Amino acid sequence: MKRALKWLISIILIIVIAGAAGGLYVYNGMQPVKASEQPVKFTIEPGTGTNGIAEILEDQGLIKNSFLFLSYLKWKSEGSRFQAGVYELNPGATYEEIIAKLNSGDVVKAEMIRFTIPEGFTVTQMADKLAEQGIANKEVFLDLAKQATGLSNALLADLSDSDQLTFKLEGYLFPETYELKKGSTETDIVQRMFEETSKRLDEIPDFREKLAQRGMSLNELMTVASLVEREVVADNERALVAGVIYNRLAEGMKLEIDATVQYLLGKPKERLMNSDLRSVDSPYNTYLYEGLPPGPIAAPSLKSIEAALEPESSEYLFYVTKKDGSGEHLFAKTYNEHLKNIKKSKAAAE
Numbered sequence: 276m277k278r279a280l281k282w283l284i285s286i287i288l289i290i291v292i293a294g295a296a297g298g299l300y301v302y303n304g305m306q307p308v309k310a311s312e313q314p315v316k317f318t319i320e321p322g323t324g325t326n327g328i329a330e331i332l333e334d335q336g337l338i339k340n341s342f343l344f345l346s347y348l349k350w351k352s353e354g355s356r357f358q359a360g361v362y363e364l365n366p367g368a369t370y371e372e373i374i375a376k377l378n379s380g381d382v383v384k385a386e387m388i389r390f391t392i393p394e395g396f397t398v399t400q401m402a403d404k405l406a407e408q409g410i411a412n413k414e415v416f417l418d419l420a421k422q423a424t425g426l427s428n429a430l431l432a433d434l435s436d437s438d439q440l441t442f443k444l445e446g447y448l449f450p451e452t453y454e455l456k457k458g459s460t461e462t463d464i465v466q467r468m469f470e471e472t473s474k475r476l477d478e479i480p481d482f483r484e485k486l487a488q489r490g491m492s493l494n495e496l497m498t499v500a501s502l503v504e505r506e507v508v509a510d511n512e513r514a515l516v517a518g519v520i521y522n523r524l525a526e527g528m529k530l531e532i533d534a535t536v537q538y539l540l541g542k543p544k545e546r547l548m549n550s551d552l553r554s555v556d557s558p559y560n561t562y563l564y565e566g567l568p569p570g571p572i573a574a575p576s577l578k579s580i581e582a583a584l585e586p587e588s589s590e591y592l593f594y595v596t597k598k599d600g601s602g603e604h605l606f607a608k609t610y611n612e613h614l615k616n617i618k619k620s621k622a623a624a625e
Contacts, residue, residue, distance in 0.1 A: 306339070311365060347370050387457060412461060446573065446575060485585065502530070514582040536552055591607060592610075598620045
């Protein structure tokens with residue numbers, strides 16, 4: 276009897292000791308790893324299950340035992356809300372801290388590039404600016420603007436296929452401040468700018484209906500908008516100048532807009548001479564050819580697009596810039612009135 280009791284006590288002690296040892300093993304295995312101020316970066320790909328995540332954490336030295344971590348997740352009913360992404364964790368984080376981070380999707384913020392495209396810029400000016408900032412290769416950017424390949428947007432169907440276009444995307448890369456992930460390709464950049472144009476057009480109330488009412492293609496509208504953009508400084512004159520352009524087109528008059536010649540010259544000249552106005556034989560030269568140029572000559576602002584869409588009605592056929600520094604214009608219905616306005620403008624400059 277005594278011997279049996281001793282065996283029973285021994286077995287109980289063994290069980291207790293084993294249980295204590297097992298408990299100690301589990302306890303130690305669930306404790307945070309040695310703390311460090313050096314963060315560890317790891318990636319959880321979309322579709323990765325909790326088993327895979329636990330293995331990643333163990334491989335990265337962020338937990339001691341993946342099995343114990345999985346057991347803890349099951350006990351706490353956690354793991355179903357973990358989000359994919361790139362994370363950073365400092366060794367020494369507790370299970371609860373790790374779970375909270377993965378649940379919230381507290382991922383590492385990607386390094387960004389930021390650039391601003393001013394209103395009225397041509398794609399060549401955009402390419403130069405982005406190249407100077409080390410953001411894009413000029414030649415690659417220009418080739419994309421010329422061919423419009425590798426892009427996806429419903430707006431592509433509205434682009435002109437004319438072989439007279441200098442750049443297919445001229446006028447369709449919206450002037451705005453952009454932020455993209457560092458390492459974005461030229462295609463990423465062009466795609467983002469093109470999408471912004473599509474978005475802005477869609478935000479104009481009844482845009483497609485108004486365009487249809489004018490009996491214009493999108494290419495024609497954006498071309499008029501680009502002319503307004505390059506000709507007008509004062510916002511209150513945009514719709515009026517758009518109206519003058521439509522009036523001249525209706526009369527079969529050449530537009531004779533200096534900005535189209537500036538576009539052909541590549542580098543803006545402070546003052547165009549008569550020889551400049553007729554020096555370049557191109558359908559973009561509105562001093563030589565009637566009608567609109569083949570396509571836009573710059574990136575129009577939303578205000579210029581809206582002005583082209585809903586011009587101000589008038590009988591004006593001419594305008595000349597005031598030389599008083601205001602950037603505004605003098606408008607005329609007849610050529611004789613226009614000549615008088617030119618004299619007024621010159622007198623104001625003297």
